[in-house]
Amino acid sequence: MSELPLSATASDAALQAAPATKARGYWATVGRRIMRDKVSMACALVLLLIFLSAILAPWLGLEDPYKGSMIRRLRHIGTTGYPLGTDELGRDMLARLIYGGRLSLVIGILPVILAFCIGTSLGIIAGYVGGKLNTAIMRTVDVFYAFPSVLLAIAISGALGAGILNSIVALTIVFVPQITRVAESVTTGVRNMDFVEAARASGAGAFTIMRVHILGNVLGAIFVYATSLISVSMILAAGLSFLGLGTKPPEPEWGLMLNTLRTAIYVNPWVAALPGAMIFAVSICFNLLSDGLRSAMDIRN
């Protein structure tokens, strides 16, 4: 494959994911294709902005997101000094929305990352080793498929009790079976291919084969699937907080803010709706980006 011009991000991704020289060409192509997709790039830009402002929040010269005031409660959008108004305790909404990104993004994305690591390992082991181990892992996965994911998330975090850690655990448990199933099915697809046979014949151990030969070839498909889960995870994580099962006040977090502002919809409805718009923006951007990545990786077209 001819050498393609690489951007910094594309070559990074390629280096991380490349198991062999041939695959590097593939990832470079994928990177180039996604860079040309306007929708994906716009979403990436929006997400980058939200992430950066959340990380850099303390240095942006914002109001204190915890400091309320009884005399300036529920100011409207566009009030001087409070461009996005104030919440039910008189706290600056702009500051709370930006600071809120810190917790919201962590509790939304971390479960998918954890589930990606656990699910990929379980799925590859089940798919490669096969036999009784496969049956044991995959039948356990089937049990979790018998629950609608929202119900499962709420059941687990309801049983464990409210808290950020518990909601991350609950969501991770929801996503592990889904990723395991995808990882298992792609692994069974490549298990009997010639290059795996060749590695086995040249004396490679099961662990080496799984780590080098299988992982490199299935990671892309699992990764795309995992990125499509981030959108669901963001909505569910904020939803748990919205129910009072996640973050606790006075922490700024979009789901919790939406819940506490719910009583204010008769006074200042549009300020009350703002945190949901943030969840929506992040969720739709991840969805579109995941779609873009999927079609960029489908080289046949």
Next chain:
Amino acid sequence: MLAYTARRIVYVVPIVISVALVCFLLVHITPGDPLVAVLPADASQELAAQLRAAYGFDRPLPVQFGLWLLRALHGDLGNSIATGRPVLAEVMRAVGNTVTLAIAAAIIGFTMGVLLGLIAGYFRETWVDKVATSFAIAGVSVPHYWLGMLLVIIFSVQLNWLPAVGAGPSGSNSWAWDWAHLKYLVLPAITTSVIPMGIVTRTVRALTGDILSQDFVEALRAKGLRETGVFRHVIKNAAPTALAVMGLQLGYMLGGSILIETVFSWPGSGFLLNSAIFQRDLPLLQGTILILALFFVFLNLLVDIAQAAIDPRIKRG
């Protein structure tokens, strides 16, 4: 067909038992003593031990599970700690409201989804397709509890057209199919319908596109079949998969209604689950989750059987 149905039903048994096991264990992963809700704060050691024995908490876990399962099979899921009434009756009463909501949402979401999907799949890569696809993406990405709030803000707070919360005028205890009740259903049903709408649109669009690109469609057109006739073939071929997706979505609506029911104070199973969680009413929590999960399992079973009935290829697989 009968053999397939029987096989599929047998396959459900281990799933049902494992689902029951998960629900049973849920209560045992809860931090703290399961008796905490019924035990007075100043209870003596003997009283605690007595109650533990009365509830059977002193026996080994597998025995407790066996006894619990046996009672559950007889329809006894224990009594709610908060109200003292039998859990099964409480849950079934609430499930009725959730089913009403899910069916209303399914009618809206599935009709819209199938229409948008067919149009988008037929006019692929045109602006019509782009509009339909954008709708679908927005539908699956929107936090539905927030959409519910927005609808309340627009239609209840600003326009004052529809009620914001509840499931009927005050004083009405049961659901009825008249406008006085129906206007309470409109906003929750629309809110619930957006996710299935998006998913059905995407599925039907992909199916339609795939089917239209197959050779037999070319042949149908070549022999002079009108486009409406071609469309009938598309629908027939897309039906099994589309139905399976819809069945699954109906299950998600039944089981995942807690957020929307909380926003609209809709007195369904999700609302019940919410109060069970916050009152630490563990038997009610356990029972609600069990019933909802069983609904989901049986709905999946029905979908599989219906799918096999429509598409004979599935039985052989």
